[in-house]
Every structure is written in structure tokens, then in C-alpha cells.
Amino acid sequence: MGRYGDEIAGLAAPLTDPGDLDVLLERIGDARVVLIGEASHGTHEYYGWRAALTRRLITERGFAFVAVEGDWPDCERVDRSVRAEPDAPADPREALAEFDRWPTWMWANEEVTDFCRWLREHNRIRERPVSFHGLDVYSLWESLRAILTWLHEHSPEDVPAALAAYRCFEPYGESGREYATRFTPASCENEVVDLLVRLRGRGALTAWQNAEVVAGAERYYRTMLGGGRRSWNTRDHHMADTLDRLLAHHGGKGVVWAHNTHVGDARATSMAAAGEVNIGQLARERHGANRVVLVGFGGHRGTVIAGDAWGAPMSAMPVPPARDGSLEAVLHHDAPPAALFVWPGARPPLLTDELAHRAIGVVYHPERERWGNYVPTVLGDRYDAFLWFDETSALRPLALLGRTAS
Structure with missing residues (x-):
């Protein structure tokens, strides 16, 4: 057992099905905003479990919208489909397949399709349908x-x-x-x-x-x-301003889907020293830390969808074992293969020590893993909860692998 072994054993709850998220739902309580991250833009487990948590937030806690790190016009087509608007596609997959700005696979994938199909069916029984919006700035x-x-x-x-x-x-x-x-x-x-x-x-x-x-x-x-x-x-x-407009417009609670680098509070990372802020930090500052819950993800090894340059063809790439001394290496040593961490009132060293935390973007070079792709992080301050997967797999894009930018 490693340095943090006892702490990990006390914090980690096995994660096998959506029912295991009960303790996280309790932690979320009556929060107004839940921001759910991902350690890459191309991993099946991150997308699948993020969707599972969001389904529970919608059905059990009455969340009114999902806002993602995507473009407003593209997501508006999806929104019209999940709300069954006239002349909108009956299958949200058609709307997702129209995403054409690289990297298309971020949202045009089977995992998001499955969630949006579920959301369309769920909206059939709701007086006020749950919406799907884009937060980003590129369009x-x-x-x-x-x-x-x-x-x-x-x-x-x-x-x-x-x-x-x-x-x-x-x-x-x-x-x-x-x-x-x-x-x-x-x-x-x-x-x-x-x-x-x-x-x-x-x-x-x-x-x-x-x-x-x-x-x-x-x-x-x-x-x-x-x-x-x-x-x-x-x-x-x-993106934070857009979130605020959506909260005001819907008059309810919202879920955000974005990369860990946007979701996890920047003040608990090396981003702060560089003068960078992010949505997670801004949401806590604007709405109060007691009304905002930040959820991070991480994995040790597997495969991921990414490109080797901006606009390059997407491909399934290997994710090598995490580098020594990183958060992911520590969890690989002592955590269950899939686990949920929700912080207690006390903060053991695992949550207060600064550890390197992997971040994979849409451009990825596995051979450079030892030198890049890590953000120094104080885990307990960056997130309120963390989902861990020792082995991960690439998500399933709607387009064929090898597609380049449009």
C-alpha cells in the first residue's frame, strides 16, 4: 500500500452502476449548478458516467438544462430535437451528425446520442422540457x-x-x-x-x-x-456569462459539461499563477461555493479519440500509464478499478497535497506523456467529487475515424 493507501481506502466507493451515485446526489443536495468534467474529450467512460449522473439530476432533482462546451448554433439544433420542436429531427442523432467544426467527435458521438435520445423521451412527459445548450465562443x-x-x-x-x-x-x-x-x-x-x-x-x-x-x-x-x-x-x-444567462432564462438549475480544465476551480491549480480563471472558479465566486458542485474525472491508461494536430484526422490513440507520482499513478496503486470519491469534512493529505493531474486535449501526443499533459492540482480544492477509472476506452464518433476538419 502506498503513501495515500489508507486515505484512498477510506474515501473510495466502488462504482459499478448509476445507483452508486447516491452519495454524490446527497452531496449535491439543493445546489443550483453542477459542473461535470472530463479528463479528455474522447473517452467513453467519462461521457457515459457524466450522462448517467445528469440523468439522475434531471429526474430526481429537477435540473432544467444541460449546457456543454460546444457552439450555440450546433447545440440549438440538438435542443430543438430533444424538445421535439416542429421541423426538428425526430432523432437527435441527425442533429449531432451535422456538427462540422473540428473536433466534431466532442459532441457528435454515440455516447451523447444515447443521452439526447433519452432526453427527448424524457421530455415527452414533462410540462417544461429540459433544454440542451452550447456555451462556447467559436461560432x-x-x-x-x-x-x-x-x-x-x-x-x-x-x-x-x-x-x-x-x-x-x-x-x-x-x-x-x-x-x-x-x-x-x-x-x-x-x-x-x-x-x-x-x-x-x-x-x-x-x-x-x-x-x-x-x-x-x-x-x-x-x-x-x-x-x-x-x-x-x-x-x-x-462561457460563465452564458451559463448565467441560461440560469436566469430557465429560472431553475443547470448542468455543465466541459473539460476538467474548465470545470475544476483554477485557483487550486497552476492556472492561478498564470493568471487564468475558468468556469468552475467563476461559478463558485458568482453563485457561492455552497450552491455549486464541481465533479472531476480521471483515468490511468487505455485509449482515447484525438488528433495529432489541430484539424488533423481523428484516431483512436493509446493512453499510456500515468507518470510516476501523479494523482493517476497514486490512484492506480490503491484505488478500486472504478471508484467515486466524495470529500468528507476532514481533509486528508490526498486532498490537500499538490499532485500532477492528467489533462488530455483534442490534440494529443502519447509519446510526450512524460513531459506534458499534467496540471499541478490540489484535488480537494479543485473539485467537490471525483470519478476514477483505472482502464478507459475511446468513445464512439458518429463520423468515420480519419475525418479531418471541414
Whole structure:
């Protein structure tokens, strides 16, 4: 037994079926927001158990919406399907299959399809259906087109403002990098602000949110080339602001699905020293730590869906054993093959020591595992609960493996 063996034995509860989540449901209590992470964007176990927990939150605790690290227009098609809107696909799989921004597999996969099919059936018996929304900031051009379509039908007098914004971005060929490179000294900020002022607070959530996406994306792309904390923080502030709008709109409780790096409180990681914030931190600060529950995931070895460069074909890659001394190596040594950790009032060293915690992105190089892919983390401060899997497997994309960016 290793250094943390006794602590792990006292904290770990075996995880075999959704009924084992009871202790986590008790910890969640009457929380208003539950943010559920993932240690990669391509692992079956993370997606499957996240969906299992979310189903219980919806059916037993009355959560009103699911908001994911995806684009608003793409997720709106899924939302219309799960709410059985007229002219929406009867099978949510059709809406998910239309995701075409790389990495498509993040949401266009069988695991999310299974959940959305369940959600559509569940909504059949609800007076107020549960919604499915996107939090992210990348869909600048798609959101501009959606705004134009909405304005033509509902507010034609505001179409010129939207056209001015659209024409300002036209020279950049729908490329965020091109805009980031060429906008100086002129930018489209003034046109975007004018459009946002016209649409902010309008009755239609989708028009207002698409305008917020355009504004957030313009800010994001202006900071993108510099990289680092400015672009990261712009994106996470946008996602946190979107979450707040959804909470206000639905008047209820919400679930967030995103990567651990967005969900786990940044203040408990090396991100804080770099000046970075994330949704988990912002949610705790805005809504109170007693009303927000952060759930992380981790695994030791297996396979994952990822690409070896941005826009490259996706493939099933090996995930090698975790590096020595990491959180994952510690849990591999002493935890059950699948386990749930929910923190007690007392904090043993496993929860207060800083340990390296694996984070796999959409771009992954297994051969670099020993040098990268880890975030120094104080586990008990970063999350409120943690799901552990010693062996993991790749999720199941809807598209064929080897697909590149559209």
C-alpha cells in the first residue's frame, strides 16, 4: 500500500452502476449548478458516467438544462430535437451528425446520442422540457447568419446593423486566425457592439445569445494570437456569462459539461499563477461555493479519440500509464478499478497535497506523456467529487475515424 493507501481506502466507493451515485446526489443536495468534467474529450467512460449522473439530476432533482462546451448554433439544433420542436429531427442523432467544426467527435458521438435520445423521451412527459445548450465562443460566422435569419423574420429594421457586422468580417474568409492576424489597426468591434446593443435583452434567447457569441468571438479572436491567459480568460468568461444567462432564462438549475480544465476551480491549480480563471472558479465566486458542485474525472491508461494536430484526422490513440507520482499513478496503486470519491469534512493529505493531474486535449501526443499533459492540482480544492477509472476506452464518433476538419 502506498503513501495515500489508507486515505484512498477510506474515501473510495466502488462504482459499478448509476445507483452508486447516491452519495454524490446527497452531496449535491439543493445546489443550483453542477459542473461535470472530463479528463479528455474522447473517452467513453467519462461521457457515459457524466450522462448517467445528469440523468439522475434531471429526474430526481429537477435540473432544467444541460449546457456543454460546444457552439450555440450546433447545440440549438440538438435542443430543438430533444424538445421535439416542429421541423426538428425526430432523432437527435441527425442533429449531432451535422456538427462540422473540428473536433466534431466532442459532441457528435454515440455516447451523447444515447443521452439526447433519452432526453427527448424524457421530455415527452414533462410540462417544461429540459433544454440542451452550447456555451462556447467559436461560432462567429454561424451566429451572424442565424441573427440575420431571425431579424429578417422578427425585426427587419435591425437587419442593416447585422449586415454591417457581417460585411465587416467578410474579408477574413470565416477564419478566426485570419481576423486575428489582419484586424489591426481596424477591427469589427464597433459594428459588433452596435448589433449587441440592439439585441441584448430581446425576448428571444437565441437571437440575444447569438449576438453575445459574436461579441465574445470578436474579443476572443483579437486576443488569440497573443495566446496565454487573455484568450483563455475571454473564452471562459464568455462561457460563465452564458451559463448565467441560461440560469436566469430557465429560472431553475443547470448542468455543465466541459473539460476538467474548465470545470475544476483554477485557483487550486497552476492556472492561478498564470493568471487564468475558468468556469468552475467563476461559478463558485458568482453563485457561492455552497450552491455549486464541481465533479472531476480521471483515468490511468487505455485509449482515447484525438488528433495529432489541430484539424488533423481523428484516431483512436493509446493512453499510456500515468507518470510516476501523479494523482493517476497514486490512484492506480490503491484505488478500486472504478471508484467515486466524495470529500468528507476532514481533509486528508490526498486532498490537500499538490499532485500532477492528467489533462488530455483534442490534440494529443502519447509519446510526450512524460513531459506534458499534467496540471499541478490540489484535488480537494479543485473539485467537490471525483470519478476514477483505472482502464478507459475511446468513445464512439458518429463520423468515420480519419475525418479531418471541414
